[in-house]
Amino acid sequence: GNSVTQMEGPVTLSEEAFLTINCTYTATGYPSLFWYVQYPGEGLQLLLKATKADDKGSNKGFEATYRKETTSFHLEKGSVQVSDSAVYFCALSGRTGGFKTIFGAGTRLFVKA
Amino acid sequence: DVKVTQSSRYLVKRTGEKVFLECVQDMDHENMFWYRQDPGLGLRLIYFSYDVKMKEKGDIPEGYSVSREKKERFSLILESASTNQTSMYLCASSLGQVAYEQYFGPGTRLTVT
Numbered sequence: 001g002n003s004v005t006q007m008e009g010p011v012t013l014s015e016e017a018f019l020t021i022n023c024t025y026t027a028t029g030y031p032s033l034f035w036y037v038q039y040p041g042e043g044l045q046l047l048l049k050a051t052k053a054d055d056k057g058s059n060k061g062f063e064a065t066y067r068k069e070t071t072s073f074h075l076e077k078g079s080v081q082v083s084d085s086a087v088y089f090c091a092l093s094g095r096t097g098g099f100k101t102i103f104g105a106g107t108r109l110f111v112k113a
Numbered sequence: 114d115v116k117v118t119q120s121s122r123y124l125v126k127r128t129g130e131k132v133f134l135e136c137v138q139d140m141d142h143e144n145m146f147w148y149r150q151d152p153g154l155g156l157r158l159i160y161f162s163y164d165v166k167m168k169e170k171g172d173i174p175e176g177y178s179v180s181r182e183k184k185e186r187f188s189l190i191l192e193s194a195s196t197n198q199t200s201m202y203l204c205a206s207s208l209g210q211v212a213y214e215q216y217f218g219p220g221t222r223l224t225v226t
Binding site: 046103 | 117148153154155161171205214215216217218220
């Protein structure tokens, strides 16, 4: 069945550092891919998404490119801020998964001033 | 501004009690979901609903039931709470299925003693 694997955390960075959070997936067909972010005390909210191969999703300085050849959707940001401290979830949904959204385990990011 | 609300942020119940968690969305979404979130496990789908009075089991439905009598409201019921149901419960809604984002409530942290 469909699955998502993302790098374990926590990830600790200094402000203005470069961020990469790795995400790989297993799915048949052509799923849609998402990154969600959960700030402390809140529910998840969509950060960005991509619906087909080679699409790049972007929002708030974050980017991720749908790479079908490597089944990956890594999240990147060029310069993180303290306010980016949160838990990040990679997710996918596709027809072959019965339309359900499958979430990764989440990666906690701490950014130090 | 879209909104998903959950009836309680924190709840403490005793083993064996019947527990109701309520979720309301104001976006006229067809689809609603209940997840539980546990450290290292990400989000796991308990039940979902694609229409009023319709429900489908997710990945971990045992010990739970749901009710959707109105489009905007989706209730999760723990028939007889147990300590292994101590968790964060997240409700979400979406307009469609594949490629549609889910909108999450703030979560209910349930402790069963």
